[in-house]
Amino acid sequence: MAAKANAGFTVPGMTLANGHKVAGALQMRIHAFNDLQLTLKHAHWNVVGRDFIGVHEMLDPQIDLVRGMIDALAERMATMGVAPNGLPGALVAARAWDDYEIGRASTSEHLAALDLVYTGVITSMRKTIEEVGKLDPITEDILIGQTAALEQFQWFMRSHLENSAGDLASGGARTEKGAAKKAK
Numbered sequence: 001m002a003a004k005a006n007a008g009f010t011v012p013g014m015t016l017a018n019g020h021k022v023a024g025a026l027q028m029r030i031h032a033f034n035d036l037q038l039t040l041k042h043a044h045w046n047v048v049g050r051d052f053i054g055v056h057e058m059l060d061p062q063i064d065l066v067r068g069m070i071d072a073l074a075e076r077m078a079t080m081g082v083a084p085n086g087l088p089g090a091l092v093a094a095r096a097w098d099d100y101e102i103g104r105a106s107t108s109e110h111l112a113a114l115d116l117v118y119t120g121v122i123t124s125m126r127k128t129i130e131e132v133g134k135l136d137p138i139t140e141d142i143l144i145g146q147t148a149a150l151e152q153f154q155w156f157m158r159s160h161l162e163n164s165a166g167d168l169a170s171g172g173a174r175t176e177k178g179a180a181k182k183a184k
Helices: 016-046 052-079 088-094 107-133 137-161 176-183
Strands: none
Touching: 016 052, 016 088, 016 107, 016 137, 052 107, 052 137, 107 137, 107 176
16 A cells, blocks of 8 residues: 555644645745755854854754754644655755855855855745744744744854944845855
8 A cells, every 4th residue: 555645634623735735834844944954064064264163063053953843843744644754855856945055164154154044944934934824823833933943043143243333244145155255
């Protein structure tokens, strides 16, 4: 008997169609978070220069929390009767973004590029919250908490890039390479 990705059930009080719709939105968040945790680990390994150890050590707790976020969303999907997919091929096929552009680089270059990565992830999280909030307040609550944590991570990074006037060294950059260049 072949396995089905979607079961014939979802959480009580929600229609099957809405449960599967919410789970579909969560699948895209899982892809984004898998990409984010890999990108953060890549930066962790490739950051060099001034303030290296502080940035290197700041990234590990972020990676761990993002991995926990992935698990929470995957388990919520399973609760809704949909099999989560964490395979790399599925991520690459479904994503609408490119790979992280920065290799070995200074702390300010990585932080500026990661600031843009976080902006993209947080923006898409807020859109998902709006979409899911109309269908499932439980999932909405999970996503709101995760977004708050992501916003705090971004603040940590921006604090390294901000001057006393409140301007970011990478302000106005539209690409990771552009942000890194401005922050260099």
